[in-house]
Amino acid sequence: MARVGGGRLAGMVTAVAKKTEKPLVRLRTRGAGEALLLSEVLAFRRRLMQWYEEHARVLPWRGVSDPYRTWVSEIMLQQTRVAAVIEHYHAFLAKFPTLVSLSLAPEASVLAAWSGLGYYRRARMLHKAAQFIVRELGGVLPGNSIDLKTLPGIGEYTGAAIASISFGESIAVVDGNVERVLLRVTGRPYVSTAAGKKFVHEQAQALVPKKKLSVGVNAAGDHNQAMMELGATVCLPKGPLCGACPVYGLCETKGEHGSAPRTMQRSLPASYLLSLRKRGTVTEVLLSRRSAEVSLMAGMLELPPLPETVVAGREPLLRLRHAITNTNYYVQVFAARGLKDKKMLQAVLAEPEQLEWVRTSRLASHPLTGLARKSLQRLDVMEVRKVRMEGIERALAVEVSPAAFEDGLELDDY
DNA sequence: GAACCGTGGAA
DNA sequence: TTTCCAAGGTT
Incomplete structure (x- = not known):
């Protein structure tokens, strides 16, 4: 783990040093806490997606084409474990199969379907947003992250998640998983400041594919889900499974990192x-x-x-x-x-x-x-x-x- | 920017 | 038994 000189070889090095002289071209390296190099970004994406294609979990909200369903899943997933969401996702959509049906339902019935998921304000805001969309937007969910974020309950993360997954927008999601992965890969210590958050967002955005690769392939949406999947199944908070990590070779810390202090129970x-x-x-x-x-x-x-x-x-x-x-x-x-x-x-x-x-x-x-x-x-x-x-x-x-x-x-x- | 909002499975 | 913490947002 300890490294001398504060850098790891990154990318291809073509120059060769003459015997007793300095290198003609300095080796391009990345120090602890620094941003990924361009050559690393490309390698990261490729390795991540190859891993994701093989190891993605089968989840009920994967591969759905209805943005309403993606929306519901993303709201449910806020600060909530996948297993708990699976228990409620199907029943909720069976009861409220469309955005319009949700908008017409009494709030009590929406809360009843949410019972056990916690953070009930999410259900109330989802319901309110559905009513707003039906009343003001012709019943159509906004198709980009900016407009999505104007809806109650949709913030930075959820707006980016829906926009990328449902509409292919090239915008990075930053959830707890993505943050942990990027802090470990870059070796930047966790700090609860705006600057710390900015760094992580910039890294995340640098990694998102800029365009859809082709029709029927959602590069940005898949990339975002792959980042979260990596954090959720490999780059675990405690005891990360570095041996199974597709970007181990690009990782500064190999699993070490500080985290936010938490309040006592x-x-x-x-x-x-x-x-x-x-x-x-x-x-x-x-x-x-x-x-x-x-x-x-x-x-x-x-x-x-x-x-x-x-x-x-x-x-x-x-x-x-x-x-x-x-x-x-x-x-x-x-x-x-x-x-x-x-x-x-x-x-x-x-x-x-x-x-x-x-x-x-x-x-x-x-x-x-x-x-x-x-x-x-x-x-x-x-x-x-x-x-x-x-x-x-x-x-x-x-x-x-x-x-x-x-x-x-x-x-x-x- | 900090406090607050639920839950439950795993270790 | 206690601790940890998960695909965050609002105020």
Whole structure:
């Protein structure tokens, strides 16, 4: 790794030094932290694309021709793992197959389809943008990065991604993958400044093919996806697989690089109530709607939260971990049981008007928080409920007595 | 420019 | 159990 003289041979060298004299032509080298040379750019592109053709993962949004679908995939992929997106991508597009259908949908149904993906503002902005496009742009997604960026939820990265992938525009995407690859290849240390960002963008742009090579071949779009693919599958944040890297020979660091400091995580307990009731053949679950004012998951539905003081010493139905930003929540879900739980039921941290009963068969159409969705599925209240539902109902639903809610919770005809 | 916005799988 | 962090954008 250590190099003397601060440079690595780059490109072809034709001049030969005479014996006791200086070279006729100085060897062209690139020092740590410097930009790629032109000869390296061409080699980088070629090696990257050859690798990509062989190793590209098959992903649902690869090879789609509908810009709307590319748009949806790019919004979903923001700060979100591929595996999580795959779980939602098909269902979302089955529910909203076209830009127009999305624009006509109620926001709650869009959020319901987004449940579990997180960053719900993305779904709201996607929805808003679709409505704007239908209302103002004739229902056609803008065809270049400049105009795309005027839409809510589409910034620097996403504008470039859609423009290059859908329309072949020669503009570089810079996501976390691309940044990491370029910092390692050039050996420039990470700095969180505008200058640092500028360097990475310039490098990225220098590498993007200028034009489409031919009809049916999207050089820029494929190149951008290849850069991200390299970062995602080879140039990993920790333990990069340098042995499999197509541009290892062009890389300054061979995997070493600094990264941005991150904020410390903390752990907190959190408790929720599971309360079920049966009305004829219909089973309902009590949910609490988060205020429209809160910044986190505004207006979405969750299990009624309980204070830690009231659950002390009780045995939960379910324990799970749930991470929200920098906090690991160690979550417990409790069932209401009998009269002595009047205390627990009254302790629910929600106003009566926030509470609502939702038919378990219709949970998927409500904007549940990820935690509520996960808990309800884990408890077999949501989705698979044929087999174990009876046991759950006997244990839980029957125990919710009207007396427990006499403080205005309005359980009409339980 | 910094803070904020969700999630879950892997190590 | 705790840490890490992913195809970012908005305010």
